[in-house]
Amino acid sequence: MDYSVFRKVDFSSVYELMYELRTYYELLEVDPEAELGVIEKAYESLSAKYHPENKETGYPYMYNQVAEAWSNLRTLEKRERYDKYLARIVHSPD
DSSP states (O other), rough: GGGGOOOOOOOHHHHHHHHHHHHHHHTTTOTTTTHHHHHHHHHHHHHHHHHHHTTTOOHHHHHHHHHHHHHHHHSHHHHHHHHHHHHHHHHHOO
16 A cells, blocks of 8 residues: 555644644633633743743743633633633534
8 A cells, every 4th residue: 555645744733733622721721710810820820831932841832822812811801702602612503
């Protein structure tokens, strides 16, 4: 069998795809019922960990994902909008 038809799997892309399927709460490693202060501390910790200038644990892709999660959870209005969106996705009849 000729296996050349299969493209090489880029495992970094698979890893990144796995994070695309996580909720913002999972990305920030917090409970959906967490208070804003807890979410902010998680964001600060993870953004420092994944910051591209951090030579040991820097990972620009995750840094951007964490920043996006924080931008959508940092105010009550945005958080409520995201929670409604998430509820629709989770409870969709598909």
